[in-house]
């Protein structure tokens with residue numbers, strides 16, 4: 001499976017946000033642990049000083065009153081507490097306390113294990129005796145060697161004063177595991193927030209990758225369709241960059257199409273003009289020979305004919321090219337179908353053709369239909385299909401013109417009695433310059449008529465079709481105008 005740009009983006013986003021959230025959570029958690037340790041130490045400083053003050057107040061005969069200290073401290077340590085601190089319930093102080101004399105020798109220890117030992121080298125005692133703040137972090141149980149983090153305890157000392165001199169040290173010991181529940185509690189909250197944060201940011205990431213994928217998908221579909229030669233509209237994309245890209249492609253397409261279009265026009269025009277141009281040259285060369293005036297008249301008329309043909313071709317091409325460049329109607333008006341059709345039939349060149357070929361025109365318009373059209377264009381569309389019918393129907397036959405209405409359209413149909421559209425021509429009839437010779441005269445047209453009609457109909461939001469008649473000779477051309 002190939003990963004789409006959207007999925008790649010999402011994975012990158014996932015990794016980056018994941019790492020950031022993890023890093024920040026880790027750091028915050030560390031800060032919280034440190035903060036809790038510091039807060040606990042602060043409280044221990046208070047309690048050690050309070051106890052030191054009390055022990056100092058009981059000094060008798062220049063001696064620390066060990067008995068009194070023992071009474072005081074063991075009572076304090078055995079107090080029953082029932083404090084609910086967040087989700088943790090504290091039952092007793094869970095502290096150890098020891099007292100040293102001014103030489104650092106332990107004179108009292110709440111556990112009994114340290115009594116008589118020399119603690120003058122331990123930081124808490126050493127610094128406090130020097131008049132500084134003394135603290136250390138070492139094993140909770142003095143017998144443990146190489147303690148783990150869990151086995152450690154915080155030692156905070158306070159000086160015992162007697163007659164304004166440091167007379168000894170009182171140290172309070174608290175195991176670090178005691179703080180663990182608070183730390184775990186806070187870490188749980190932090191982790192929860194981190195997960196929410198991560199999920200929310202992932203959601204944004206997913207949204208962003210979706211937008212990118214959708215944009216690229218639309219562009220890919222669009223360009224693929226274009227390269228297959230399908231006519232597709234540029235996709236609507238909200239993302240600015242994609243929209244710009246899509247517009248650029250669209251401009252390029254229009255530009256290329258325009259170039260192709262101009263090339264095609266020039267080629268065909270050159271091709272179509274070659275015959276009359278050659279004809280004119282041959283005739284002019286003939287005119288250089290001595291001849292009778294009636295012969296001369298014949299040749300001159302040939303030249304005039306060729307000239308007329310060229311003129312017509314150039315005019316029609318210009319007209320078609322003008323309409324093919326339009327993308328909307330002007331001067332739209334409501335027009336009665338019957339009037340419109342009859343005006344088209346009555347055009348002098350057309351009525352001339354009809355009478356000279358003894359063609360009958362039958363109408364099947366039994367009520368009023370109106371269409372909203374640009375009148376000149378509608379006349380040209382109807383005129384073109386009628387001209388085809390006149391050209392392809394045999395001399396003396398009948399052309400039928402019918403108007404009808406469906407739920408959505410007004411249909412104008414022109415029936416003839418010719419040979420219909422041969423199979424091989426069916427797919428070509430709307431192509432520019434495709435023209436077959438007329439059965440009667442053998443002459444071809446320019447092959448621009450239906451192309452013109454098609455463009456006119458699409459400008460009106462309608463369609464044109466040309467089919468063979470059902471169970472009858474001839475073809476039927478249908479124009480569908482949307483109901484106004």
Ligand SMILES: Nc1ncnc2c1ncn2[C@@H]1O[C@H](COP(=O)(O)OP(=O)(O)OP(=O)(O)O)[C@@H](O)[C@H]1O
Nearest residue numbers: 388389392420429435436445446447448449450475
């Ligand atoms: N009524 C019809 N019966 C049979 N074939 C038709 C009919 N109308 C159109 N066609 C076919 O469609 C082709 C294209 O028609 P179109 O009107 O575009 O060109 P044309 O009539 O040949 O030339 P132009 O209209 O430019 O003078 C015709 O040459 C013919 O092959």
Ligand SMILES: [Mg+2]
Nearest residue numbers: 388445449450
């Ligand atoms: Mg035609």
